[in-house]
Amino acid sequence: MASSSPAPPSGSKKPRGKMADWFRQVLSKKSKKMPDSAESTSRDVSQPSSQTDPPTPDLSSPTSSTPAPAPEGTTSSTGLSSSSSSGRWSKDYDVCVCHSEEDLAVAQELVSYLEGSAASLRCFLQLRDATPGGAIVSELCQALSNSHCRVLLITPGFLRDPWCKYQMLQALSQAPGAEGRTIPLLAGLAKASCPAELRFMYFVDGRGPDGGFCQVKNAVLHYLQTLS
Template identity: 60%
Template sequence: MACFFKRLVDFKMNRKQNPRPNPVSSPRTGDRTKSRCREPKPSSTYSPPVAASPSQKLDCSARWGKEYDVCVCHTEDDVTYVQELVSFLELHPHSLRCFLQLRDSAPGGAICTELCHAVRESHCWVLVITPSFLKDPWCRYQMQQALSESLAANGRVIPVRKQLEWKDYPQELRFMYSIDVWLDKENGFQRIKHAVLYYLSELCRKEVEQSDSVQSQPESNVDRVSETLDLSGNC
């Protein structure tokens, strides 16, 4: 009996010194797994590539090399029509740079000098051809200057027929397409703008192609120089 009480006392003492873990407070298997794992990363969202704006597509040194994108040649009788056309071409987002004679000519400058400067500093020329245009010597002069600057029909000269019959159309312009705005003015504005934008986009595209070809040439030249050095060393 004394031995039994001694064992009971030893059991109670061991229980106090080493208490049994509480099953409620002990970590569960799922908790241990979470503690070892890192926090999940947020799922990456797909961001589509940003398309180039119209102004960025026309941003090249070849375009900025001239002062104007388009020069509008007209008579005083068509001032109202031309002002509406220029306002349309200068709208955002393309914001074409237009030369308007009454607005952009230098005060005190010679007419011949100002017209020649406008033609040479423009990429495209819109000729608003009317019966009054054909009777104006300065308009005829500006038309001849534009044709001499662009000998080939590459889109720089844009003839616009306004209240003009075909029999009176200048012979110098009959080898290229024209835009007839006699009945549909709004659609004519769109076609004129499209023609100018097409030429400018082709101008910038050719500049990019030329720069790419120039960048690829130095590598080939280096290879040729290295081959020459190797041959000289073998000799």
């Protein structure tokens, strides 16, 4: 009786070598399908934070370097207190210089001195600051009312000029008392030649080395300090 040979393997079954290749392909496909987020998450955890991130603010340090405003009543480098400085800006000018046309050069020197001082005093000079086309009377009265102090440059030319006398009377009518607002600067005249309306006031002697400019400046600053 002949022995039967074993049946050949079914055609549907794959050889072992091919089966191993098939498993390797499946595993490789699964590894490729891993989400990128997991990989990026692992990278983010392993890497240190960027050096360009803004530093955490120090809450203990001051938030602003701007100095605090000076307390009321303190004195600044200009010699004016904080309260007087605020009252100073209530008018357009600190000083109105009243002079004759022939004394324009001296008036310009005085204005340059006052404006160039540490206090930077604001001066009205008629031929420089008057509105072109404006009426002389209106301009003179407005300059006097918009100025804290008035400097009268008393010279022989001042006494001869009717507009100077008009300014002097207007200044006295606005401040009739000796309040320090009207400052006579006597130049080239003796006290006896001073107008009778000004003889009850102390005047600045312009015969000094600086023409009395420093004394005028100190008188203006003294008045500005009285403002509240």
